[in-house]
Amino acid sequence: MSTFRYWQTPRAGNMARLTLHTGNLPALAGNHVRIKVHAVGLNFADIFALTGLYSATPQGAFTPGLEFAGEVQEVGPQACGFAVGDRVMGVTRFGGYTTVIDSEPDYLIPLPAQWDYAQGAAWPAQTLTAWYALTHLGALQPDQQVLIHSAAGGVGLQAMKLVQALGAHPTGTVGSEEKASWLRQQGFADVLIREADFARQLQRDERGFDLVLDAIGGKVQSASFDALNPMGRLVVFGAAEFTPSHNRPNYLKAAWRYLRRPRYDVMKMISSNRSVLAFNLIWLWEQKGKMQALLEELQTIPLPPPHVGRRFAFEDAHEALALLRSGQSMGKVVLETAPGLE
Ligand SMILES: NC(=O)c1ccc[n+]([C@@H]2O[C@H](COP(=O)([O-])OP(=O)(O)OC[C@H]3O[C@@H](n4cnc5c(N)ncnc54)[C@H](OP(=O)(O)O)[C@@H]3O)[C@@H](O)[C@H]2O)c1
Known part of the structure; x- marks a missing residue:
């Protein structure tokens, strides 16, 4: 697989500007893990970022999305803790609405065996x-x-x-x-x-x-x-x-x-x-030690898998965001990537 798909807006301010793109995958950085994303968790912050009401929004073009779950596809030579085929969930400072993501291992945790990918993307x-x-x-x-x-x-x-x-x-x-x-x-x-x-x-x-x-x-x-x-x-x-x-x-x-x-x-x-x-x-994104400590705590939290209220196809991000924005959704709204699209 050498291409991937991702949602991107040229700038914040209008959610209608968010469009689906296809890109070529870059070479994997040595300290990164490449994940084939199966599910993306939507957050209310995505709406605020896309409409420009969120102070942490990147300047110019950006891909929204703060969390995902998927399968490790490639591991850089200096990246440790994960192997090809591992099921993981993770957090990212934007860039989550994608079918492939490169992440430092510090922002990933294993997906519990009984959980599906949508539950993983709904958790962190x-x-x-x-x-x-x-x-x-x-x-x-x-x-x-x-x-x-x-x-x-x-x-x-x-x-x-x-x-x-x-x-x-x-x-x-x-x-x-x-x-x-x-x-x-x-x-x-x-x-x-x-x-x-x-x-x-x-x-x-x-x-x-x-x-x-x-x-x-x-x-x-x-x-x-x-x-x-x-x-x-x-x-x-x-x-x-x-x-x-x-x-x-x-x-x-x-x-x-x-x-x-x-x-x-x-x-x-x-x-x-x-x-x-x-x-x-x-804010924790830049504070790697603190983020890692919290991700470790997260794995000890005594809860069943989260409730996924609605699952949308990856291509239907606008419909999914409209539901979340309406204030009517219950539990988590998730995008699922279909196999074979990448
Ligand atoms: N600071 C942080 O680090 C952080 C991290 C994650 C989330 N958050 C915040 O936590 C909140 C919940 O996030 P979430 O992703 O889990 O979303 P969510 O609770 O699934 O959805 C947002 C809810 O806000 C309520 N709401 C109140 N006024 C609204 C309005 N004018 N329009 C639409 N909805 C309205 C609605 O529920 P009811 O009408 O039933 O109340 C709606 O379902 C968001 O405000 C988000 O920004 C903050």
């Missing part, structure tokens, strides 16, 4: 995010009450499962009745469908929360902060309220939301004993 980014938010920043303890927004989504569902596995109590919030009943069928008793007056809705729940995971922002976030118990933590890692409803952002709407974003007064936080933490895992 969302599980790392949920794990890091709950345990590293959230300092979750058994029996604590945890509020998780977008609980039927990729990160949210992993967070719900992790909270249960760690002996604490998850309450999920979602945007629709369909998601709520699906979550209840999965064994999560406490699920809220967010209403217009979300603050009042939370006030009706007398337990209060010790930890909140938020990637929506706006009023949902500030109401959640107000519902924290003393010593409670709000962990913020996204802002889905800025999601464009079309291929291009509405900059006026985005600016208005930005101006009205929640702000927190540190002096008041001291007296109310509540705190706010935030992170972006993409």
Whole structure:
């Protein structure tokens, strides 16, 4: 195989610019492993990168995609830890929407034997995010009450499962009745469908929360902060309220939301004993040692394979992205490459 296929946009700003290309494979660098990609995991960050609303977006042309799973096809002479034929999953700082990827071994982990490639592509980014938010920043303890927004989504569902596995109590919030009943069928008793007056809705729940995971922002976030118990933590890692409803952002709407974003007064936080933490895992890409340590932790996380909600053919990336952007998807959205296309 000497060619491969990849999605690329000439520049961020309009999702419609993303097109499928065929290219010739370069020579493999000595310290890299070449992987035939079978599945690509979609992330909400892909939408923000393509629309130019993500600060980490590369300048000029780029291929989106942060995670993948596939089979090792070739190993450079200085690359160790993997052999031809190994099934792997991995993370990449962009470049994931491709049928072949060259990766340093540090960003790869073995795919568990019973998992299919789509499950592998659905695992690293969302599980790392949920794990890091709950345990590293959230300092979750058994029996604590945890509020998780977008609980039927990729990160949210992993967070719900992790909270249960760690002996604490998850309450999920979602945007629709369909998601709520699906979550209840999965064994999560406490699920809220967010209403217009979300603050009042939370006030009706007398337990209060010790930890909140938020990637929506706006009023949902500030109401959640107000519902924290003393010593409670709000962990913020996204802002889905800025999601464009079309291929291009509405900059006026985005600016208005930005101006009205929640702000927190540190002096008041001291007296109310509540705190706010935030992170972006993409920063870890350059911190190889830290990333490797987290990937090692990832392999010890006590969870079943992730839920793949929808599988699309590699060629149908636009349809897959439209579903994710709509806010209606449940679990992870994955692209699968068909054999023989490369
Ligand atoms: N900082 C990091 O390192 C990091 C890493 C991974 C992911 N993230 C963030 O975590 C969040 C979840 O990522 P994901 O890939 O797993 O996505 P996802 O949760 O599968 O999908 C995003 C969800 O956001 C909710 N949402 C709220 N307002 C929305 C709007 N205006 N338009 C569309 N959806 C809206 C929807 O669920 P409901 O309506 O049911 O709430 C939607 O399903 C994203 O915000 C992402 O950027 C951050």
